[in-house]
Each structure stands twice: as structure tokens, then as C-alpha cells.
Amino acid sequence: GQNIDQPTEMTATEGAIVQINCTYQTSGFNGLFWYQQHAGEAPTFLSYNVLDGLEEKGRFSSFLSRSKGYSYLLLKELQMKDSASYLCAVRDSNYQLIWGAGTKLIIKP
Amino acid sequence: DVKVTQSSRYLVKRTGEKVFLECVQDMDHENMFWYRQDPGLGLRLIYFSYDVKMKEKGDIPEGYSVSREKKERFSLILESASTNQTSMYLCASSLGTSSSGANVLTFGAGSRLTVL
Numbered sequence: 001g002q003n004i005d006q007p008t009e010m011t012a013t014e015g016a017i018v019q020i021n022c023t024y025q026t027s028g029f030n031g032l033f034w035y036q037q038h039a040g041e042a043p044t045f046l047s048y049n050v051l052d053g054l055e056e057k058g059r060f061s062s063f064l065s066r067s068k069g070y071s072y073l074l075l076k077e078l079q080m081k082d083s084a085s086y087l088c089a090v091r092d093s094n095y096q097l098i099w100g101a102g103t104k105l106i107i108k109p
Numbered sequence: 110d111v112k113v114t115q116s117s118r119y120l121v122k123r124t125g126e127k128v129f130l131e132c133v134q135d136m137d138h139e140n141m142f143w144y145r146q147d148p149g150l151g152l153r154l155i156y157f158s159y160d161v162k163m164k165e166k167g168d169i170p171e172g173y174s175v176s177r178e179k180k181e182r183f184s185l186i187l188e189s190a191s192t193n194q195t196s197m198y199l200c201a202s203s204l205g206t207s208s209s210g211a212n213v214l215t216f217g218a219g220s221r222l223t224v225l
Binding site: 008035087 | 149150151152154199211215218219
């Protein structure tokens with residue numbers, strides 16, 4: 001079967017760095033996405049990786065290793081507004097998205 | 110900015126009632142999707158549509174149907190609501206075909222349905 005694993009919950013301190021991991025086993029691979037979802041709100045797109053390596057976008061970076069079935073989202077200089085759930089999703093060989101259950105990130109002052 | 114608007118944020122219905130969830134997008138996106146989101150589970154695809162009057166079953170279509178009479182509107186219908194359909198329902202849209210680049214999804218804010 002197809003599977004996306006990510007930690008259920010993480011806690012970090014304001015101003016620090018946090019890495020949220022995502023491992024996947026899917027039928028084929030056509031890209032990996034990270035979305036951010038604040039409580040009670042719509043998920044919003046953060047990043048897309050289709051080739052191995054690091055994609056940097058301001059305070060957020062996303063890394064992909066296709067051979068290891070692994071990605072991480074790196075958040076630097078954490079702010080209180082970064083408290084949210086982070087959803088990892090992989091597009092499979094049929095171009096359908098398989099979603100992880102999400103990681104709830106709690107930022108403490 | 111692309112906007113995806115879901116007509117109802119919160120609904121409470123009784124078992125057996127017919128439920129309509131409406132979704133409208135304003136950026137001429139071709140693709141529209143309905144997901145449900147439950148605690149501890151990833152988003153699960155109910156139905157999707159790549160064109161007007163076209164629909165495809167997702168992973169969990171049982172108990173649901175959809176309608177896409179106009180490009181901008183995609184409706185989810187629960188013919189006879191059951192308690193196990195209590196959930197958050199998310200509508201999303203995207204531009205172009207599934208194989209064209211990132212094809213990012215834009216989501217609505219969600220409709221939280223409670224079936225008593």
C-alpha cells in the first residue's frame with residue numbers, strides 16, 4: 001500500500017530552528033508537496049520538490065531524497081505565527097496526491 | 110489571489126437528511142476536488158473533476174455524489190447523511206492538467222459537518 005509518515009506533533013521555541021520529517025512509500029513519484037494549515041483554516045501551499053536537493057524560500061526550506069523516500073521541511077527563526085499543522089503529500093505515478101496525517105507544530109515563547 | 114469559497118463553514122444535520130456542500134472558485138481553474146479531513150488521517154479524496162460535467166471517483170466515494178454544471182462550481186452531495194460522515198470537508202482547485210508542473214492546489218476554508 002501507499003504510505004506517508006510524519007510525526008504527529010512537535011514543539012519548538014520561538015527564534016529556534018525545527019525540522020519536520022516526512023517519509024513515503026508510494027507507487028511511483030511525481031513530486032512532493034508541503035502545505036501549512038492553521039487551525040480552522042485552509043491548507044496553503046509552501047513548497048514543491050521533484051528533484052533531489054534543497055529548495056529554499058525565505059525562512060522555509062524543503063529537502064528531498066528520492067532514493068531514500070524522504071523529505072524534510074526546515075523552518076528557521078521560528079515565529080509564533082508558525083504554529084500550525086504541516087502536511088506532506090506525494091504525487092504518485094497516477095498523478096494522484098497521497099497525504100500524510102500532518103504534523104502539529106507548537107511554538108513556545 | 111485565487112479564491113475558493115465554500116458556502117457553509119458549519120452545518121449540523123440529522124441522519125438520513127440530504128446535504129449539499131457548495132464550492133466556487135473564481136480563477137477559471139479546470140480541476141476541482143473534494144476531500145475530507147479527519148483527525149489522525151491524511152486528506153482523503155472523495156471525488157474530483159477535470160472539466161465541466163465530468164467527475165471521477167476518488168478513494169472514498171461511497172455515500173457521496175458530485176455535480177459540476179459550471180466550471181467554477183463543484184458541489185458535493187450526501188444523499189442520506191450518516192454519523193460516520195461527520196467530518197471536515199475541504200474543496201480545492203488547480204489550474205491545468207495533472208502532469209503540468211507543480212499544479213498546486215488552492216483550498217477553501219472547509220465545511221465542518223456534524224451528523225446527529
